[in-house]
Amino acid sequence: xxxxxxxxxxxxxxxxxxxxxxxxxxxxxxxxxxxxxxxxxxxxxxxxxxxxxxxxxxxxxxxxxxxxxxxxxxxxxxxxxxxxxxxxxxxxxxxxxxxxxxxxxxxxxxxxxxxxxxxxxxxxxxxxxxxxxxxxxxxxxxxxxxxxxxxxxxxxxxxxxxxxxxxxxxxxxxxxxxxxxxxxxxxxxxxxxxxxxxxxxxxxxxxxxxxxxxxxxxxxxxxxxxxxxxxxxxxxxxxxxxxxxxxxxxxxxxxxxxxxxxxxxxxxxxxxxxxxxxxxxxxxxxxxxxxxxxxxxxxxxxxxxxxxxxxxxxxxxxxxxxxxxxxxxxxxxxxxxxxxxxxxxxxxxxxxxxxxxxxxxxxxxxxxxxx
Amino acid sequence: xxxxxxxxxxxxxxxxxxxxxxxxxxxxxxxxxxxxxxxxxxxxxxxxxxxxxxxxxxxxxxxxxxxxxxxxxxxxxxxxxxxxxxxxxxxxxxxxxxxxxxxxxxxxxxxxxxxxxxxxxxxxxxxxxxxxxxxxxxxxxxxxxxxxxxxxxxxxxxxxxxxxxxxxxxxxxxxxxxxxxxxxxxxxxxxxxxxxxxxxxxxxxxxxxxxxxxxxxxxxxxxxxxxxxxxxxxxxxxxxxxxxxxxxxxxxxxxxxxxxxxxxxxxxxxxxxxxxxxxxxxxxxxxxxxxxxxxxxxxxxxxxxxxxxxxxxxxxxxxxxxxxxxxxxxxxxxxxxxxxxxxxxxxxxxxxxxxxxxxxxxxxxxxxxxx
Numbered sequence: 246x247x248x249x250x251x252x253x254x255x256x257x258x259x260x261x262x263x264x265x266x267x268x269x270x271x272x273x274x275x276x277x278x279x280x281x282x283x284x285x286x287x288x289x290x291x292x293x294x295x296x297x298x299x300x301x302x303x304x305x306x307x308x309x310x311x312x313x314x315x316x317x318x319x320x321x322x323x324x325x326x327x328x329x330x331x332x333x334x335x336x337x338x339x340x341x342x343x344x345x346x347x348x349x350x351x352x353x354x355x356x357x358x359x360x361x362x363x364x365x366x367x368x369x370x371x372x373x374x375x376x377x378x379x380x381x382x383x384x385x386x387x388x389x390x391x392x393x394x395x396x397x398x399x400x401x402x403x404x405x406x407x408x409x410x411x412x413x414x415x416x417x418x419x420x421x422x423x424x425x426x427x428x429x430x431x432x433x434x435x436x437x438x439x440x441x442x443x444x445x446x447x448x449x450x451x452x453x454x455x456x457x458x459x460x461x462x463x464x465x466x467x468x469x470x471x472x473x474x475x476x477x478x479x480x481x482x483x484x485x486x487x488x489x490x491x492x493x494x495x496x497x498x499x500x501x502x503x504x505x506x507x508x509x510x511x512x513x514x515x516x517x518x519x520x521x522x523x524x525x526x527x528x529x530x531x532x533x534x535x536x537x538x539x540x541x542x543x544x545x546x547x548x549x550x551x552x553x554x555x556x557x558x559x560x561x562x563x564x565x566x567x568x569x570x571x572x573x574x575x576x577x578x579x580x581x582x583x584x585x586x587x588x589x590x591x592x593x594x595x596x597x598x599x600x601x602x603x604x605x606x607x608x609x610x611x612x613x614x615x616x
Numbered sequence: 617x618x619x620x621x622x623x624x625x626x627x628x629x630x631x632x633x634x635x636x637x638x639x640x641x642x643x644x645x646x647x648x649x650x651x652x653x654x655x656x657x658x659x660x661x662x663x664x665x666x667x668x669x670x671x672x673x674x675x676x677x678x679x680x681x682x683x684x685x686x687x688x689x690x691x692x693x694x695x696x697x698x699x700x701x702x703x704x705x706x707x708x709x710x711x712x713x714x715x716x717x718x719x720x721x722x723x724x725x726x727x728x729x730x731x732x733x734x735x736x737x738x739x740x741x742x743x744x745x746x747x748x749x750x751x752x753x754x755x756x757x758x759x760x761x762x763x764x765x766x767x768x769x770x771x772x773x774x775x776x777x778x779x780x781x782x783x784x785x786x787x788x789x790x791x792x793x794x795x796x797x798x799x800x801x802x803x804x805x806x807x808x809x810x811x812x813x814x815x816x817x818x819x820x821x822x823x824x825x826x827x828x829x830x831x832x833x834x835x836x837x838x839x840x841x842x843x844x845x846x847x848x849x850x851x852x853x854x855x856x857x858x859x860x861x862x863x864x865x866x867x868x869x870x871x872x873x874x875x876x877x878x879x880x881x882x883x884x885x886x887x888x889x890x891x892x893x894x895x896x897x898x899x900x901x902x903x904x905x906x907x908x909x910x911x912x913x914x915x916x917x918x919x920x921x922x923x924x925x926x927x928x929x930x931x932x933x934x935x936x937x938x939x940x941x942x943x944x945x946x947x948x949x950x951x952x953x954x955x956x957x958x959x960x961x962x963x964x965x966x967x968x969x970x971x972x973x974x975x976x977x978x979x980x981x982x983x984x985x986x987x
Binding site: 312313316317318331333335336337339340341342343346348352355356359363400401402403427428501502503505506507509512514518521522529 | 683684687688689702704706707708710711712713714717719723726727730734771772773774798799872873874876877878880883885889892893900
């Protein structure tokens with residue numbers, strides 16, 4: 246079982262707000278279509294046991310005829326256990342150097358997860374709960390997101406993203422992604438995320454019951470399928486809390502109106518942007534982000550003010566040390582990092598008002614390639 | 617000829633920064649393909665006079681085979697004089713109420729303009745200058761943008777945007793757009809923009825010479841075709857400068873890293889977001905934007921700090937008055953506005969440091985529809 250170091254009930258009390266990703270995992274929960282109804286899409290299905298693929302394909306004949314489904318460059322894979330979609334990188338999705346921003350990558354991961362949910366008949370309300378979950382007022386909330394980008398797509402490149410979800414531990418599910426550059430077939434990125442089930446009324450985490458599992462496991466790979474091999478999985482690495490004084494900071498960040506998503510909270514892609522705000526300019530100018538891990542701990546509302554703190558991360562053997570402005574290990578860390586043209590940082594997003602932690606994260610940066 | 621009230625050489629000295637839209641109009645300027653080369657795409661074309669459509673279609677056989685062109689849901693219209701593309705509204709493109717934000721609409725206008733340029737063989741470097749323009753160091757810069765949205769598309773709606781460009785006056789060109797909801801065929805929005813030609817070295821506006829015109833007019837409608845009829849065109853309305861004290865303001869807005877576009881300046885869609893920041897909350901909560909006009913006057917760089925000012929607009933007959941906090945006409949204005957469930961505001965974006973004007977604008981808001 247994957248470790249889930251500090252995401253306890255109290256920490257997650259308000260994690261509900263990470264609604265940008267809420268619902269993209271919910272496996273079978275269409276408002277219109279119960280799991281049984283999915284199977285019964287096939288006229289005679291109540292008499293027969295259908296495979297997931299048959300159930301899905303049969304359902305798609307009903308729901309897949311809509312305009313949007315016809316026009317999408319995506320659909321379920323042959324076995325019905327994952328979903329792939331192609332995207333053309335648009336002009337407004339690239340930044341400096343004409344390459345896609347990390348926010349664009351995160352947005353597209355969200356999009357493909359959501360479209361996967363829709364393609365198997367999940368609810369399209371942004372929550373994607375199963376019927377049992379809805380009955381019990383349970384929802385999915387994002388607890389962790391980890392993205393690695395090996396090569397950023399450029400303006401007008403076409404990428405294909407595959408995604409699938411599966412059970413993870415007693416309280417969670419997991420969604421993974423693999424990003425391919427279509428022209429070359431090259432894997433250009435991978436991502437994984439963890440989701441937990443929470444009671445909407447008590448705001449407490451709750452074990453995923455067998456009832457709920459039954460509802461979504463039919464659409465998950467039979468054997469564990471992981472975008473990152475477990476033995477070298479940075480997404481699971483413990484993230485030390487940054488303590489003041491930190492080396493870099495950008496204080497007083499405010500959500501803009503466009504940062505609010507359909508669930509009326511600041512969407513979690515904005516958090517990525519806030520992390521970037523406190524990365525030193527000399528790194529932004531010369532390096533590009535190769536990996537980001539974010540643990541989501543608390544929601545952010547429209548009128549919250551946020552501080553973004555960044556410190557160097559020094560890795561010594563298996564021990565991770567965060568280094569502030571007065572940390573004696575700084576020089577050593579810098580030397581080590583420079584040796585590898587790679588920089589590693591730890592991040593903390595907190596409410597300016599009372600210092601409560603919103604998110605903690607970790608980023609890795611490599612030298613910008615010559616384009 | 618369209619009036620261009622205050623966009624003089626000095627005002628536009630730094631307008632180069634509005635690069636998000638720079639180049640989306642440039643008619644024929646492919647780095648790889650001169651106008652003559654376009655015509656000569658057809659083996660025997662040097663002997664014959666081709667129509668624009670023939671020239672374009674012939675060229676497309678060369679450039680249209682790329683992956684991205686095959687996958688796009690768009691292309692030139694039958695006469696070759698405009699371009700249409702369908703877009704599915706994505707989850708991250710909607711805000712509260714699950715409807716597309718005005719920034720999304722502006723982004724898609726830009727995208728379709730850019731794809732139009734590409735489809736006729738223009739340069740794909742984001743500048744779209746003609747060969748003559750490049751020789752003379754001339755570029756296009758945005759001077760004005762006007763968007764009206766009658767009905768905002770919702771998450772997963774499919775919209776089709778048509779765009780075309782044409783000559784406008786001695787110093788400018790114009791690009792127009794019409795937005796359709798595909799499911800109903802209904803026109804849900806229109807937009808128009810004005811572009812001027814500027815010398816990249818002297819930063820001075822320059823008359824569009826016949827040489828340059830010849831290069832792009834082949835791809836423009838023969839007769840004037842306007843998204844808005846001229847006699848009732850709000851896009852041309854003079855916008856009074858707001859003077860302090862204003863009724864509403866949001867000071868100290870800072871660009872984020874993701875606001876920088878491929879031309880390394882703050883992209884002009886960010887300006888729209890900044891205008892929205894100073895709209896009073898009670899309007900945002902109960903109304904939706906139905907029209908926005910922005911005149912772009914000065915670039916904005918990464919480390920600039922910006923003030924967004926908003927005042928009520930009172931229209932009396934043909935006279936437009938801006939009303940500050942102490943304006944005696946406020947009460948009358950409010951009454952008039954309430955009568956129509958419509959609010960009109962004037963906007964000013966300026967540099968916090970020295971008060972220099974970046975952009976001035978005008979917005980109209982209508983009661984939110986029940987969804």
